[in-house]
Amino acid sequence: MRVIAGKYRSRRLVAPAGIQTRPTSDRLRETLFNVVAASVEDSAWLDLFAGTGAVGIEALSRGARSVHFVESSSRAVRTIRSNLAALEISQGFEVMEREAVTALRMLDAQVLACDFCFLDPPYRKLDDYEQVLSFLSQSRLLKPESLVIAEHDKHFDPSSGRSAAAASSARETPCSAFMGGIKAAPPGARSGSREIASVHAVFHSTALKNPHKI
Numbered sequence: 001m002r003v004i005a006g007k008y009r010s011r012r013l014v015a016p017a018g019i020q021t022r023p024t025s026d027r028l029r030e031t032l033f034n035v036v037a038a039s040v041e042d043s044a045w046l047d048l049f050a051g052t053g054a055v056g057i058e059a060l061s062r063g064a065r066s067v068h069f070v071e072s073s074s075r076a077v078r079t080i081r082s083n084l085a086a087l088e089i090s091q092g093f094e095v096m097e098r099e100a101v102t103a104l105r106m107l108d109a110q111v112l113a114c115d116f117c118f119l120d121p122p123y124r125k126l127d128d129y130e131q132v133l134s135f136l137s138q139s140r141l142l143k144p145e146s147l148v149i150a151e152h153d154k155h156f157d158p159s160s161g162r163s164a165a166a167a168s169s170a171r172e173t174p175c176s177a178f179m180g181g182i183k184a185a186p187p188g189a190r191s192g193s194r195e196i197a198s199v200h201a202v203f204h205s206t207a208l209k210n211p212h213k214i
Helices: 026-040 054-061 074-086 100-109 126-138
Strands: 044-048 066-070 093-096 114-119 142-151 175-179 194-197 202-205
Touching: 026 054, 026 114, 026 142, 044 054, 044 100, 054 066, 054 074, 054 114, 066 100, 074 093, 100 126, 114 126, 126 142
Parallel strands: 044 066, 044 114, 066 093, 114 142
Antiparallel strands: 142 175, 194 202
């Protein structure tokens, strides 16, 4: 596992041994950041269920202003700190050893707003998607132009909490992208969708309750 581009390009990242942490693959991170590349500079990120911290570190490498890494596993938190230290990253981040919704409540109380929120819960913990997306939809953490990106199993629809057999069959781990600014948008309402092409995929960014897959 490595940093794809930016200041720390090609630098190696470590992951905890075992199967408890499932790092986002290099290929998927490359696809994601190809899509959002133009908006990463000076942006603020939430990296939820951060695992190794690879997504947030990629953002910092590409010029993000700040990243809040949120992870409940002490072992994974030690890995995040180790990866940051190995790259000599000493500022522009906070590592929070908390459950995701607990951390979000704390950040919301600080009236912090992010440009990007990436979440990648363990695939077996399906309720985590609903809890996080529900909280975000009512919080002050999202601006109208914020983008929430959820990595998930291809047979699961994170917006509904149901199996989604129609989800992309071309990828083992699709992502769903949601636009912020959704407080007044009823389920199914569209809020100025935009299409962004990348080498591997197309994101359709819409209202939080009406996502589309890669």
